[in-house]
Amino acid sequence: MKILITGATGLIGRALIAGWQGQHQLFVLSRSSAKARETLGVEADYQQSLDDFDFNQIDAVINLAGEPIADKRWSESQKQKICQSRWQLTEALAEKIQHCATPPKVLINGSAIGFYGRQGSEIVTEEHSSFYPEFSHDICARWENLAQRSASPQTRVCLLRTGIVMSSQGGALAKMLPLFKLGLGGPIGDGKQFMSWIHLEDMVRLIDFLLQRDDLSGPFNATAPRPVSNKQFSQLLAERFGKKAPFTVPAFVLRLVFGEMADLLLFGQNVQPKRLLDHGFQFNHSHLKDALNALQF
Template sequence: MNILITGATGLIGRALIELWQGQHQLFILSRSAEKARESLGIDADYQQSLDDLDFNQLDAVVNLAGEPIADKRWSESQKQKICQSRWQLTEALAEKIQRSTTPPKVLISGSAIGFYGRQGHEPVTEDHHSFYPEFSHDICARWENLAQRAASPQTRVCLLRTGIVLSPSGGALAKMLPLFKLGLGGPIGDGKQFMSWIHLDDMVRLIDFLVQRDDLSGPFNATAPRAVDNKQFSQLLAERFGKKAPFRVPAFMLRLAFGEMADLLLFGQNVQPKRLLENGFKFNYAHLKEALNALQF
């Protein structure tokens, strides 16, 4: 297959390339084609502009690009950067697909469980229609709507509502590791907020699954089937290093440090991958303990 990947140098993109290298002809879109070529070190077609790509020759598009949401405090300018880095490219991709005579068969487009906003302890599936109105929901709702514009009888659109991706190479877990390795980690706030997670290997496997399943479209919760609360997560991560998790980070300290962005850590969702399970996807890592044990730290 001819597959275009945006966000290829990110955590998920790199793992996806590792899975697909040698199986498919990969097209990499990056703001700097040369830097991407040096960083990835694989034989692929590197492009800096969508105008240099013939969408009639593509079989699939995987859209993973976007400014990291939790790297910086949410100033108004940073919020705009987070939004526009997702919205502008997704809108452009949908337009290119719409205008193609023989468009790609599938667009796999990123989203996040932030789509649901903060929720309680009750399981949240793709059928859930009660959303807490906050920044994370606003980002994802428009992001998904723009991606859906590519949908047609020729092109199906799958939306990845992704949870916390477990990998020592990047993402939220990589930021937690230094403290937990030293035995200084612990729950955040009251520790009761749910954390919906997924092992990186399962993340790329489910993308491959959705690319190959011609009968599937719409939103999919990219999370393992057993979410845990923050206290459990902290305890299991500490145990992975033979430590305890005795320290608790008070909510007010997070708010002082991160402002509005602290809400990502203080509130959560018990998100369940209902549609993936119903359609036969098998998770290699359904339990957090086995997922953490499988990671190479």
Template sequence: MNILITGGTGLIGKALQQQWAPQHQLIILSRQAKQLQLADRQVRYISELQQADFNKIDAVVNLAGEPIADKRWTASQKEKICHSRWQITEQLVEAIAAADTPPHTLISGSAIGFYGRQADQEITEDYQAFYPEFSHDICARWENLAQRAASDKTRVCLLRTGIVLAENGGALKKMLLPFKLGLGGPIGNGVQYMSWVHLQDMIRLIDFLLQRPELKGPFNAVAPKAVTNKVFTQYLAARLHRPALLPMPSFMVKLLFGEMSDILLYGQRVVPKRLLAAGFSFTYPQLPSALAALKL
């Protein structure tokens, strides 16, 4: 297939490139297109969507977006987080609509933040009691924009992604140093749920959705067994053979991170109901085996 990937130089995008480059023709949208093209002649890099012919693209994977947890949520940073997702998605939808033979599939990013903060109830794709906060607002509009591409020629799949576990990036990489130094511990009271997925399973489920033309709509891109922050902390500390005895009190988290502390202090217990029903099998359904498979 001819596949266009936005956000192709991020954690998931890079892994997709490695997985798909031997079997598909890839077009990667990137601001560093010229430099990247010199380094990798197997993949075509473009700096603007106008450089892609959507009549010749079979599928689009839309992963672009400013990282949500890299900086404090100032007004300007929140705007950057939103528009880095919304603008490119809107442009993709317009390009798909304008094509005579548009891509048959749009797989577009979202996040479990769509549900907002939740307690310990298991959350499937059918859940409707969203908590109204910034993370929900981002994802709700992001998904609504992507859904506009849906037609009898194009199906839309939405990836409500959790914490992606990888050794070379993402949230886990940020946690490793304090834990390796023996300074790790639960965040707040530690009862908030963390819904996670191993990077390998994330790539496999995206490929699964690509290969199943009958599937569309939202999918919880998480492993079946979410854990509390306290349990996650214990497993990670055990994996690194370090203690985890230094909890970070809620007031300290709020002082350090401001409004962004919401995504650390509150969580969601999300279940991949629709993926499991469609027959997808996770290589790493449990956290201990997922951590063991990573070179930490």
């Protein structure tokens, strides 16, 4: 299969590339094709512009590109960077696909469980229709709407509402590790907020699952079926290193340091991957303790 991947040097993109090399003909869009080639170290067609690809010859598009949402404090300029890095490319991809004589058969597009906004302890599935109006929802809602413009009888669109990706190679977990390894980690705020997570291996597997299933489209919660509270998450992560999680980070401290971005840490969603499970996808890592033990630190 001929697959175009954006965001290929990110955490999920790197894992996809590693798993697909030799199986598919890969095309990589990157702001620096030379740097992407060096980072990924696999044979692929590396380009810096969508105009350099013939979309009539592409079978599938995996769109994962976007400025990391939690790397910097949310100034107005950073918010714009986060949004436009997702929206502009997705809109351009949709336009390319729309104007094809023989368009790609599938667009698998990034999104996040932030689409739902804060939801407390209520179980959230893809059928959920009540959304808390905040920045994370606004980003994802427009991102998904732009991706859906690609949808046609020739091109199905799958939307990945992704949770916290468990990997020792990057992402949110890698930022937590130093404190927890030292026994200095602990719950955030009251620790009751839900954390919906997924092991990187299962993330790659479900993308491949959606790639192969011609009958599937629409939103999919890319999260393991057993979310945990932040307190439980902290305890299990500390136990992974033979430590305790004695310290609590007060909400006001997070707000002083991170401003509005603190809401990502203080509020959560109890997300269930209902559609994946209904269609027969089986998770290799359903329990957080098992997922953490499977990681190499």
